Amino acid sequence: MLLPLRTVKERLSALDTRLAAWFRRFASAPMSFRFAALLAQSGDSWTVCGLLLIGWxxxxxxxxxNFAxxxxxTAITAFLVLGLKALIGRSRPKGDWGAVYRRFDPYAFPSGxxxxxxxxAALASGFLPGWAAVLVWIWxxxxxxxxxxxxxxxxxxxxAGFALGLALGFGMASVSASVFAACPIVFDRARWLPALTGAGL
Structure with a gap:
């Protein structure tokens, strides 16, 4: 017999809450929580974009x-995620850590x-050597x-967030060669000055 949709959603939500509580046990000690917090913050948009800018x-x-x-x-995807979060409107779990996220980005689904x-990780698979791509995947x-x-x-x-990111990443990787060919000046800064001065004409 099929369960009512509301009952299914309630059971899935309860399971989600129990799983989250189980994972949080891995950071019950102060040192392990600090390590987890550093890992969590390493994926902040300003951290990632800052590192990509330095690499570029x-x-x-x-x-x-490739850095460009x-x-x-990353920037395009961030706007997509913000829209999805606002549309779905799922609140974050209650907790004390992550005040900045809770204040300025209160929605949880999908995880940005x-x-x-x-x-x-998906783009690194196409842009980096095998060993480097593995390190990115682990991170x-x-x-x-x-x-x-x-x-x-x-x-x-x-x-859901990781799956969406993989789908977008592999999709973007598959069209990267076409994008580079269509917009070479956007991705090659060596062309910028000649284009501005007309030296390349």
Missing amino acids: IFSRGAAQR YLGLS HAVRGGLI ALLMTLSRVVTGVHYVSDVL
Whole structure:
């Protein structure tokens, strides 16, 4: 016999809450919580975009182009996630940590950090050597789980977010060559000065 939709939603919500509580046990000690908090904050948009900007400044050629693509993809995805969060309107779990997130980004589903992690992991698979991509994947997974451990997300928030990030990332990776070919001046700063001065004409 099929259960009423409301009952199914209530049971899934209860399971989500129990799973989140189970994950939070991994950060019950002060030292482990501080480590989880650092991991959780490592996926902040300003941290990620700042690191990508530094990479873009100090790189050349294909690496510089890839950093630019990662940065633009991250920014575009952030606006998409903000819209989804506002549309769905699921509140974060109650807790003390993460006051900045709770005040300025009160909605939980999908997790923006998880989306960002999945996006970067997927793009790294196409842009980086195998060993480097593996390191990015490890960071992305740990950072995503830390959002549950620190109490600012439910498990379903990060699962949905990471899956969405992977889908967007692999999709963006599949069209990256076409985007680079169509808009070379956007991704190659060596072309900027000649374009401004007319030297390239």
